[in-house]
Amino acid sequence: MGSIDFDDLNWERKPYRAMAAYAQSKLANLLFTCELQRRLTEAGSPVIATAAHPGMAATNLLRSDGRRGALHLVLGAAAGLLAKSDEDGALPTLYAAVADVPGNGYVGPGGFTEGRGAPKPVGRSAKAQDTEAARRLWRVSEELTGVAFPAALPL
Numbered sequence: 001m002g003s004i005d006f007d008d009l010n011w012e013r014k015p016y017r018a019m020a021a022y023a024q025s026k027l028a029n030l031l032f033t034c035e036l037q038r039r040l041t042e043a044g045s046p047v048i049a050t051a052a053h054p055g056m057a058a059t060n061l062l063r064s065d066g067r068r069g070a071l072h073l074v075l076g077a078a079a080g081l082l083a084k085s086d087e088d089g090a091l092p093t094l095y096a097a098v099a100d101v102p103g104n105g106y107v108g109p110g111g112f113t114e115g116r117g118a119p120k121p122v123g124r125s126a127k128a129q130d131t132e133a134a135r136r137l138w139r140v141s142e143e144l145t146g147v148a149f150p151a152a153l154p155l
Helices: 018-042 070-082 091-098 131-145
Strands: 106-109 119-121
Touching (some): 018 131, 091 119
Antiparallel strands (some): 106 119
16 A cells, blocks of 8 residues: 655655555545544544445556556556456445444455455555544645534534
């Protein structure tokens, strides 16, 4: 999984690399969910925040990264053979939304390497559980968007 470069979140000072940016964004999603759930719990809200990943779904992600060459063609062909449909890729998100998943839960495919299979709760990497990084990302997000999380939520 990626890492968060808090000094250059928007890839403005370093060369842009599509897959590294993608990995950073996925880690940021998990950290943001972690901090959102912490804040919801602290506010006494019954709302829960969960995250999900589709596994290996047949999307245009590899086709749009700007790379060319034999390795890229082989990876694209392999993804086309091994990946599930985009409809099946949506199942973990649906599961996370309607099943009894705990706050800060994470859902993905239950098969080999979480690439395919029926949706189920899955684990997170240590990086995706870093509470200090989650809090820092939240603060930076508030600064960049100009939106602050209210101290008290209506129930």
